[in-house]
Each structure stands twice: as structure tokens, then as C-alpha cells.
Amino acid sequence: MRVKVLMGNTAVAEAVRMAGVEVISAYPITPQTIIVERIAEMVERGELKARYVRVESEHSALAVVYGASASGARVFTATSSHGLLYMYEMLWWVANSRLPVVMAVVARAIGPPWNIHSDHQDALTVRDAGWIIGFASSVEEAFDMTLQAYRVGEDRRVLLPVMVALDGFTLSHTSEPVRLPEESEVRGWLPPREPLPFKLEPGSYFAVGNLGPDEVTMELRWYIWRAMERAKHVIREVSADYARRFDRSVHGLIEGFRVEDAKYLVVLAGAWSGDAMEAVGMLRDEGYPVGLVRLRYVRPFPVEELRELASSVRAVLVVDRAVSMGHMGVIAGDLISAVRGKVTVKNVIAGLGGVDVSPDDFKTMIKGFIEEYESGALDSWFYTEWYMPWVRRG
Amino acid sequence: MSVPWLASRSTRGVLPGNPACSGCPHNIGLRVLGRILGDKAVLVVPAGCTSIVAGYWPREGFEFPLLHVPFASAPAVASGVRAALDLGGRGDAIVVVWSGDGGAADIGFATLSGAATRNEDILVMVSDNEAYMNTGVQASGTTMWKALTTTSPVIGKTEERKDIALIMLMHKVPYVATASIGYPSDLAEKIRRASEVKGFKLIHLHSPCPPGWRFDSDKTVLVAKLAVETGAWILWEYDRGNFRISPPSTPYRDKSRRKPLAEYIKLQGRLAHLTEEDVREIERRIDENWNLILELEKYYASHVKA
Amino acid sequence: MGLVYEPVDLEREALEDLKAFVDKLLSKPAPGSAGPTGTWRLYKPVIDSAKCIKCGICWLYCPDDVISWAPRELPVVDYRYCKGCGICSNVCPVKAIDMVLEGE
Numbered sequence: 001m002r003v004k005v006l007m008g009n010t011a012v013a014e015a016v017r018m019a020g021v022e023v024i025s026a027y028p029i030t031p032q033t034i035i036v037e038r039i040a041e042m043v044e045r046g047e048l049k050a051r052y053v054r055v056e057s058e059h060s061a062l063a064v065v066y067g068a069s070a071s072g073a074r075v076f077t078a079t080s081s082h083g084l085l086y087m088y089e090m091l092w093w094v095a096n097s098r099l100p101v102v103m104a105v106v107a108r109a110i111g112p113p114w115n116i117h118s119d120h121q122d123a124l125t126v127r128d129a130g131w132i133i134g135f136a137s138s139v140e141e142a143f144d145m146t147l148q149a150y151r152v153g154e155d156r157r158v159l160l161p162v163m164v165a166l167d168g169f170t171l172s173h174t175s176e177p178v179r180l181p182e183e184s185e186v187r188g189w190l191p192p193r194e195p196l197p198f199k200l201e202p203g204s205y206f207a208v209g210n211l212g213p214d215e216v217t218m219e220l221r222w223y224i225w226r227a228m229e230r231a232k233h234v235i236r237e238v239s240a241d242y243a244r245r246f247d248r249s250v251h252g253l254i255e256g257f258r259v260e261d262a263k264y265l266v267v268l269a270g271a272w273s274g275d276a277m278e279a280v281g282m283l284r285d286e287g288y289p290v291g292l293v294r295l296r297y298v299r300p301f302p303v304e305e306l307r308e309l310a311s312s313v314r315a316v317l318v319v320d321r322a323v324s325m326g327h328m329g330v331i332a333g334d335l336i337s338a339v340r341g342k343v344t345v346k347n348v349i350a351g352l353g354g355v356d357v358s359p360d361d362f363k364t365m366i367k368g369f370i371e372e373y374e375s376g377a378l379d380s381w382f383y384t385e386w387y388m389p390w391v392r393r394g
Numbered sequence: 395m396s397v398p399w400l401a402s403r404s405t406r407g408v409l410p411g412n413p414a415c416s417g418c419p420h421n422i423g424l425r426v427l428g429r430i431l432g433d434k435a436v437l438v439v440p441a442g443c444t445s446i447v448a449g450y451w452p453r454e455g456f457e458f459p460l461l462h463v464p465f466a467s468a469p470a471v472a473s474g475v476r477a478a479l480d481l482g483g484r485g486d487a488i489v490v491v492w493s494g495d496g497g498a499a500d501i502g503f504a505t506l507s508g509a510a511t512r513n514e515d516i517l518v519m520v521s522d523n524e525a526y527m528n529t530g531v532q533a534s535g536t537t538m539w540k541a542l543t544t545t546s547p548v549i550g551k552t553e554e555r556k557d558i559a560l561i562m563l564m565h566k567v568p569y570v571a572t573a574s575i576g577y578p579s580d581l582a583e584k585i586r587r588a589s590e591v592k593g594f595k596l597i598h599l600h601s602p603c604p605p606g607w608r609f610d611s612d613k614t615v616l617v618a619k620l621a622v623e624t625g626a627w628i629l630w631e632y633d634r635g636n637f638r639i640s641p642p643s644t645p646y647r648d649k650s651r652r653k654p655l656a657e658y659i660k661l662q663g664r665l666a667h668l669t670e671e672d673v674r675e676i677e678r679r680i681d682e683n684w685n686l687i688l689e690l691e692k693y694y695a696s697h698v699k700a
Numbered sequence: 701m702g703l704v705y706e707p708v709d710l711e712r713e714a715l716e717d718l719k720a721f722v723d724k725l726l727s728k729p730a731p732g733s734a735g736p737t738g739t740w741r742l743y744k745p746v747i748d749s750a751k752c753i754k755c756g757i758c759w760l761y762c763p764d765d766v767i768s769w770a771p772r773e774l775p776v777v778d779y780r781y782c783k784g785c786g787i788c789s790n791v792c793p794v795k796a797i798d799m800v801l802e803g804e
Contacts (some may be wrong), residue, residue, distance in 0.1 A: 022475045029677025051477040056508030059468035063463070063505070063541050067438065069459055072482055076473075089464050098721060114764035197722050200475060202434050205454070206682075209462035210727040221397025222703070223721040230707045230714060312570045397756040398771040410766045411779035413734035417785035418742070449733030457729045539724025578760055604785075611728035612799070615761050 003249065006178045008171040011139045012078070012104045012118055012164070013038035014178075017048045018186040021076045021102075023068035025053040029083040029117045032106040036078060048052070058083035062090040062103070067098040069289060070208070071196040074150065077101070080168060082109035087341045088125070094161050095130030097208070098197050098224060099138075103131075103162040104146065106335040107270070107321075108168040109353045116170035117354020120322040123170040124298065124330045128222045132162040132231055133299040135269040137255075141177035142166045144239075144248060147186060151238045154193050157230045167271035181246045189245055218247045227378035232300045239296075253302035255294040258284055259309060262291030266304070267335060269295040269318040272357055275321065281368075288370060298331065302333035303338040310335075315344040315378060317369040319362075319387075321351045328384045342377055350387035361387070396580040405431040405457060412455025414447040417611030419601035419618065420521050421447065422575040426491070427519065428457060430585045434488045437461070437473060440468035440502060442494035443528045444521070466502040468493055470510035472516045480515075488517060488589050490679075491680070495522040495536040499558045510565040510594050517588055519594040520558060523603035540672055541605075542664045546556065550667065554679070559598040561634055563690075569595035571631040576600070576618025577642045580629060584640075587633060600627045608663025617661055625652040625680045628687050638639045638695035647688060649681060715725035731781060737764070741784025743799040749774050758788035758797060 006014060013035050016024070024043070026036045042048040049066075058079050065075035079087065085107055094101050105123045109115040123133060123201045125365055134151065136142035142164065149162035166172055181189075198208060203385060214263045239251035257263065257277050266276055269287055273294040280292045295302060310316055316339070320329025332347035339345070346369050365387055372378045407428015414421045420443055427435070439445060439458040445462055448457035463471045468491045479487045491498075498506050498520040509516065525543050526532040531553050533543040538557065540550040562570045569591045573581040581599065588595040602617040604610065609617055621627035622642055629640035639647060646652045655677050659665045668676075712755035727733075747758075750776055752803060766782045769775040777788075789797040 022481050023474060025474065051481060053473055053477060053511065055473075056504055056511070059466060060505050060508055061474075063467035063470035063736055064474035064477070066463075066467075067461070067471035067476075068478040069474070070471075071436075071475045071478035073474075073478035090467060093464055093467075097725070127535060156718065157710045159718065192693065195719055198726060200436055200459055201479060201482070201484055202436055202459060205457055205729050206726040207448050207454040207456070207458075207729075208726055210449050210451045210454060211446060212724075212727075216724050219720060220724050221716045223724075224714065226705050226707075229705050232712050233707060233710060271486040345684055378395050397760050401756060401759060401771065406764070406765055408765045409729060409731045409733065410733035410764050411734055411737040414765070416783040418763050419739060421765075422761060425763070425765055449727055449730075450735075451727045453730040455729075456728040492738055492788035511745055522720070525800035527702055557763060610786070611783075612790040614763070614785070615791050 001179050003177045003181050004101060006139055007034065007173055007175050008139045009034035009106065010038050011143040011167070011178050013042065013182070015143045017042055018183050019147055019150050020074065020187065022048055022073040022216045023051050023053065023065060023075045023338070024077065025055050025064035026077045026314065027055055027061045027081065027083060029080045030079045031103070031108060031172045032078045033364065034172070041329045049279065054165065058087040059090055059179045059259055062087040064092060066099060069101050070200045072157060072199045075101055075125055075223045078106065079102040079108045081110050084122045085110065085125065091126050091131065094131050096220065097225065098159045100159060100193065102146065102149040102153060103161065104130050104165050105163050105165045106163050106168045107285045108194055115353045116168065118170055119352045123163060123165040124322040126163065127299055127330065130160060130228065131299065132297065134162070134164050134286050134297050136164060136166045136171060137271050137273045137294060137344050139171065140178045141173065141250065142171065142260050143178050144242060147190065151190055151299065152231065152234055155234050156194070156196065156232050158227050159197055160224065160227050160231060162173050171271040177277065179247065181206050184192055189242070197249060202225070212393040228300045235297060241343065247263060253297045254305045255296060257292040258296065259291035259293065263289040263314050265309060265313050265316045266292045266319065266366055267295065267331065268288065269298055269331060270321060272321070272351060276357045276362045278359035279366055282363055283366060288294055288367070290366060290370065294329065297347055301338060306335060306338050310343045313343060315346065315373045317346050317348065317366060319350055319365065320346050325348050332384070346378055347384040348387050349384060395579045395586070400429050400639065402581060403432065404431045405429060407457060409457060411551065411575055412447050412449055415605055415613045416585055417524065417604045417610070418447065418494060419575040419614050420444055420601060421595055422578065423521050423581065423589045423599050423601060424456065426578050426582050427490070427585060428563060429673060430582050431488050431490070432590060434486060436489050437489050438463055438468050438472040438475060438489065439467035440493050440497035441528070442497055444492055444494070446528065448623045463498055466505055468497055468502060469505045469516065469518060470515070473509050473512065473514045476515055491518040493518065493520055493522060494519060494527070495534045496526045499535045499556060503602065510562055510567050513567060515592055515595065517658070519599055520596065521599045521601045523606055525606050525648055527603055527606045540665065542667065559596065564595045567594040567596070567700040568634045572598045572600070572627070574618045574622055574629060576615050576622060576626060577629065577672055580640055591634065610662050613661060617658070620658040620661065623653045624655045625684060626655065626658055629686065630687055632664045635694065637691050649682070651692065655680070712722045715729060721750045733734055736780055737783050741782060741802060743784045743786060743801055745786070745788050745797045746800045747775060747777070748796045748798070753794055754769050754794060756792050757758060758795050763787065770779060
């Protein structure tokens with residue numbers, strides 16, 4: 001194990017190299033570009049023996065890796081924001097085919113107006129499609145999750161595409177030390193891909209995806225559903241195995257921080273979790289019994305873990321960096337259904353468009369939430385608050 | 395490529411009883427494709443008639459390994475299939491995109507252009523029935539000027555069509571040809587020659603459609619032949635520096651040998667409303683087209699050393 | 701009542717699912733992928749063996765590959781699937797194929 005200082009994006013590229021990915025195709029978009037450029041460099045220098053296909057759009061990037069995966073290759077692509085939206089149709093086609101594909105999404109706001117900074121709206125537009133969706137919160141975790149994405153996605157018990165989301169700029173362009181395993185250790189841990197669920201090649205006579213009875217469509221979706229349920233177990237198992245092998249402290253679908261004897265929980269995902277943890281630490285020092293649950297995976301949604309943790313607390317604050325317009329924050333909506341309304345939930349929308357949310361901001365939010373609950377202001381129903389302290393209301 | 399030789403091939407391509415309309419030109423073209431490429435072919439099929447002709451689950455109406463893909467994606471998916479097959483030791487595979495005019499010239503145009511620019515080692519067959527037939531005969535970028543479609547139902551199409559084959563030629567790819575289901579031997583030769591080229595190849599296949607163009611199903615081949623005999627469809631081939639008019643079209647270099655356009659037009663309900671003036675205008679445009687092709691032939695003969 | 705899934709034996713369930721998934725997503729080559737398409741036709745092609753010169757042109761153009769032919773042999777139509785399009789009759793160079801109304 002050697003320690004190397006890497007940016008989020010270069011860490012992902014390094015994981016792609018160690019995973020022995022065979023076909024890569026991506027279209028540049030800020031803040032993903034460095035992944036694409038680094039991989040091109042590795043391929044041209046012979047450090048990564050892969051076919052790198054320069055395409056004319058994101059839709060084609062995912063189409064290329066879909067075709068390559070269909071014919072048995074281990075593949076990778078990466079994008080952000082509008083690029084993800086441009087390949088939206090293909091995202092569903094990939095998941096509905098249950099072909100393993102790994103994609104890094106450098107999370108970035110959607111326009112208009114133009115904005116290259118981070119929020120989670122882009123990654124979460126894919127929430128329903130059947131992609132496993134992980135959110136890294138450190139550069140090392142971005143590396144780890146990318147490697148694990150291959151083990152999990154290609155596992156016979158899963159066979160689903162996997163997205164690894166990392167916040168634009170705050171994670172993608174931030175340098176942190178990464179404890180890198182030896183490539184030979186990684187190769188030992190990550191076996192070659194099996195050509196499942198099918199392999200398109202000459203001499204194999206079948207058509208994939210013919211029109212048929214409606215029942216066939218519904219049944220095929222049922223199998224994706226089941227694969228997602230199994231994915232929870234497989235993610236727990238694979239990440240735990242990885243943590244043992246490569247000396248990591250975090251694994252599973254969530255990370256708990258100071259949750260023991262907590263009476264209040266803060267739930268969120270992504271790079272800003274670190275800032276929220278700092279706030280929780282400060283509040284604990286002031287005597288507030290608050291803990292934090294960081295979702296490492298938003299799909300499959302960690303229902304069991306959240307249900308258990310929420311059962312022993314008074315109230316939960318979900319801080320969302322993506323909102324479902326017309327309803328509420330994306331993770332909050334999912335969490336409320338997961339806990340079956342058995343605990344009070346407050347939803348705060350913050351950080352959209354990359355607005356910086358500091359540890360002090362989190363402290364204000366969390367303290368405010370606890371005080372509201374204890375004064376009875378947070379009654380049995382929930383509401384969604386937008387944290388925009390710069391907006392002066394008369 | 396003789397008829398007995400084609401009949402001796404063991405791979406059929408098309409199986410009886412598939413969902414194609416009665417008299418469907420796609421089936422005619424796919425039969426030729428199957429017989430020439432044999433067990434080397436892998437098909438990538440974007441949305442279009444062929445998505446349905448491929449059969450109703452659990453049966454496939456063809457004998458090809460076939461991957462259905464979204465409308466605009468086929469040349470990119472094919473690029474990925476190519477990369478994976480090459481890496482997996484199947485460089486002998488022939489990766490084929492079987493597309494309609496919509497998937498290649500309109501919604502999939504950028505994708506097609508990208509694959510051509512990369513000189514991907516794939517064969518793109520554009521089976522052009524001059525409209526979005528599968529969704530109900532709406533006008534496409536290759537629909538003839540004046541033609542009636544369901545989105546040009548009264549006045550007829552007001553724009554001229556684009557020439558996808560010439561556009562591909564300008565992408566500087568090694569092989570581009572036009573073909574017609576009316577001339578299966580010519581098509582067969584072109585598929586065979588194309589399959590021997592390493593790099594991007596495209597065959598623009600004229601495929602008259604009985605329900606879409608409004609003629610009886612027995613006339614598919616007759617209409618296709620008249621397109622060539624009137625000069626309206628020009629058969630040419632560009633192969634690694636050599637450009638030539640194909641044998642079935644060579645008589646029609648000479649304007650006077652072209653059959654009167656009216657013979658082609660009167661068979662088609664989609665063109666039944668054309669006035670004599672319209673027909674003369676189309677003849678004039680056909681002649682302009684011929685002049686361009688003849689100039690290209692001269693250019694390649696004198697400038698480019700193959 | 702309806703189907704609910706709680707994974708128990710992940711390996712076994714996954715393999716069963718995979719088999720069923722592949723079975724449902726993939727289609728295998730077979731004639732009659734649109735059913736017995738012979739029922740589509742109004743007219744059927746009838747080949748006059750006296751006029752037929754066994755050139756194979758009907759075989760060449762039949763869109764549905766329902767004509768069997770080998771050089772120097774009479775072509776044979778598979779009426780289970782022939783859609784009655786009439787192309788064979790139209791292209792026959794010696795007019796040896798008549799389109800006859802079904803039932804006559």
C-alpha cells in the first residue's frame with residue numbers, strides 16, 4: 001500500500017486502470033473532463049490496454065459502452081449534468097438490459113442558468129432506472145467505489161449498471177491522500193468479467209429485445225427489482241470484503257457518525273457530509289445528542305439500516321442537494337417512505353447550484369431543527385425548508 | 395454474383411413468416427445480406443421497420459445475432475460491439491448496422507457522422523424507404539420533394555432531400571455505395587466488396603415501400619427498377635479511391651436513354667398529384683444530380699490514385 | 701397476494717432469475733415469427749411448370765424466402781407462410797406465375 005495524493009477525478013481514472021477496463025468512451029464536460037483526459041493519456045502511454053473511443057456526444061458515449069458490454073467487454077464512461085441528461089434514454093436501455101456498465105458522474109447543477117458547480121440533481125434523475133447509485137465523500141472513497149462498482153455490478157447476483165457520483169469541484173478537483181493498493185492485489189480481488197447476461201457475437205443466434213407481450217416487459221422489470229434487492233446484500237458483502245483486504249474503515253450502504261445514543265439524526269449524501277460531520281462534532285461538544293448518517297448508496301435505498309437507526313431517535317433532519325419539484329427533497333421523500341412515517345422528518349434543501357454550505361451553516365440548520373422539534377414547532381407532518389441565508393425577506 | 399451462387403449459400407438471413415408487410419423491400423435486402431455475410435454478421439438495429447420485422451417474442455424472424463438499440467444510437471453501439479469483439483479475438487466478425495433513413499440521416503445523423511469520422515470498422519446499411527415508415531409514413535430527410543406523407547399530406551414535401559451517401563463520401567471513408575433492392579446481384583457484390591474493406595463502409599439501399607408509397611405489393615421490384623431506369627436513383631460505388639457508376643446505371647448516363655420519369659411516378663400514389671410541371675422539374679433535378687455524379691467520377695479518375 | 705421479494709438464497713434465486721431474464725429478453729430464430737402468415741394473403745402464386753424456365757428469379761426476389769429453389773429445379777412455394785405479395789409473379793421473365801384468388 002502506498003499513499004498518493006490524487007484529485008477525485010484522477011483517483012477514478014486510476015481505479016479504472018487497475019480494474020483492467022477494456023473499452024472506454026466518454027464525451028468531455030466540466031467538471032468530468034480530467035477523468036477523460038487522464039484515461040486518454042493512460043491509453044496512449046500504454047499504461048492501460050484498452051480501446052478508447054472518442055465520440056461526438058454523451059448519448060453515443062453510453063451507446064458505445066453499451067455495445068461493448070453487450071459483446072463481453074468491461075467498460076467505463078463518465079459524465080456530468082447535461083451530458084447525463086443527453087444520454088438519458090440510453091441509461092434506461094442499459095439498465096433494462098441488465099448489462100454491467102460503470103459510470104462516474106461528476107455531480108453538477110443543471111441549467112439554465114449555466115452552472116458548473118455541484119449539486120446532486122443530475123445523478124438523482126436516474127434514481128428510478130435500475131442503476132446502482134453511490135455517492136463518494138472523499139477521494140479515496142471515489143477510488144474504492146469505482147473498483148467495487150465492477151465487483152458488484154458484474155456479480156451474478158446483481159448484473160446491473162453502477163453509477164459512482166462525486167461532487168463537482170469539491171471532490172472531483174480536490175486533492176487528498178489515497179492509500180492505493182497494489183495493482184496485483186486488485187487484480188486478485190477483482191476477477192475478469194463473465195459475459196452475462198448475454199454476449200452478442202457471430203454464431204450466437206438470438207435477437208435481444210424483440211417486441212412481445214406486455215407481460216414480458218413487466219416480468220423483465222421484476223427481475224431488475226429482485227436484482228436490486230440482492231444488490232443491498234452484495235454491496236454490504238463486497239464493500240466489507242474490500243475494507244478488510246485494503247484496510248478501509250467504511251463499508252456498507254451507509255456510514256454512521258456518532259449515532260450511538262443519538263436522539264436526533266442528520267441524513268445526507270455526498271462530499272458535504274464531511275462539513276456536516278464537523279458540525280455534528282461541534283454540537284456534540286455543546287451537548288446536543290445528534291448523530292449523522294451518510295448514505296453511501298441512494299440506490300438501492302438503505303431501507304433496513306435507516307429504519308433501524310430511525311427507530312431510536314426523536315426526529316431526523318434530511319439535508320438534500322436535489323429536489324423533486326412539486327413534492328420535496330429526493331432523499332427526504334425516499335427516507336420518509338422507508339421509515340413509514342414513524343419518526344418526525346424535517347427536510348432542508350441546501351447547496352443547489354453549488355452554493356457553499358459550511359460547517360457553521362450545518363450547525364445553524366441542525367441546531368434550528370432540534371430547537372424547532374423541542375419547542376413543538378415540528379409537529380406530526382413534515383415540511384420542506386430551503387436554506388438560503390443570503391435571501392433577505394422583508 | 396449469379397443467382398445459383400446465391401442460392402448455394404447456406405445462411406438465409408430472413409426466415410419465412412416474419413412480421414414484414416407483404417412485398418417489403420427490407421426483407422429482400424436482408425436476404426441478400428444474410429447470404430453474403432453468412433455466419434460472420436452481427437446486426438445492430440435501431441428503431442424502424444426492422445425492429446418489428448425482427449419478429450415477435452419468443453421468435454426471431456431472422457438468422458442473425460441481433461441487438462435492438464435506441465433510434466439515434468446504432469452506429470455508436472456498433473462501434474462498441476466492434477471494440478469488444480476485436481479485443482475478444484473476433485476480428486473476423488462483420489458488425490452491421492441495419493438502419494432506415496430516419497435512424498441514419500435524421501435522428502441518428504450525428505451518431506453516423508461520428509462513427510464515419512472515426513472510420514469505425516462497421517458496415518452501415520441504410521435501407522431507405524424515404525419516410526418514417528414504422529411510425530406511419532411521416533416525412534423524413536430523404537423523402538422526395540413533393541411526396542405525400544402523413545406529415546405532408548396535402549401539399550406534399552416542400553424540401554428537397556439530402557444525399558446521405560454523398561455526405562458520407564465527404565467524410566473521407568474508404569467505402570460508400572448506393573444500391574437498390576431491384577438489383578440484388580449488384581447489391582450482393584457491393585456487400586461482398588464492402589465487407590473486405592477495413593474501416594467505415596456505408597451502402598445506401600433504395601427500398602420502395604408498398605404501403606408508404608401507395609403501390610400494390612407485387613410492384614416493389616418494378617418500382618425499384620424504374621427508379622434506376624428513369625435515372626431517379628443512381629447506382630454508384632466508391633471503393634478506396636475508385637469511383638464508378640455501377641453497371642445497371644451506366645446506360646442512363648445518357649439522358650436520352652432514361653425512361654420517361656412519368657413511368658416511375660405514375661405507379662406511386664404518394665406522387666399521383668404531381669403536375670406535368672412538377673415532373674419536368676424533378677427531371678431537371680435528376681439531371682443535375684447525374685451531372686454531379688459524373689463530375690465526381692471524372693474527379694476521382696483523374697485526381698486520386700487508388 | 702401479489703409477489704414480494706425478500707432474498708433468502710441469493711445464489712439460487714439469482715441463477716433462476718438470470719435464466720428467466722435471458723429467456724424473456726432474447727428471441728430465437730424460427731419461421732412464423734408473425735404467426736402463420738399464409739393467412740394474410742388474398743391471392744396465391746401458382747407456378748406453371750410447363751412455362752417455368754427454372755431461372756430462380758422468383759426465388760431471388762421473394763421477400764419472405766418462402767420459395768425453395770435450386771438450379772435446374774422447379775421452384776416450390778411454402779404456402780404456410782407465403783403472404784401473396786405477388787412479386788414472384790411480377791418478376792418472372794416468362795410470366796409462368798399466376799396470382800390466383802384463394803379458394804379458386
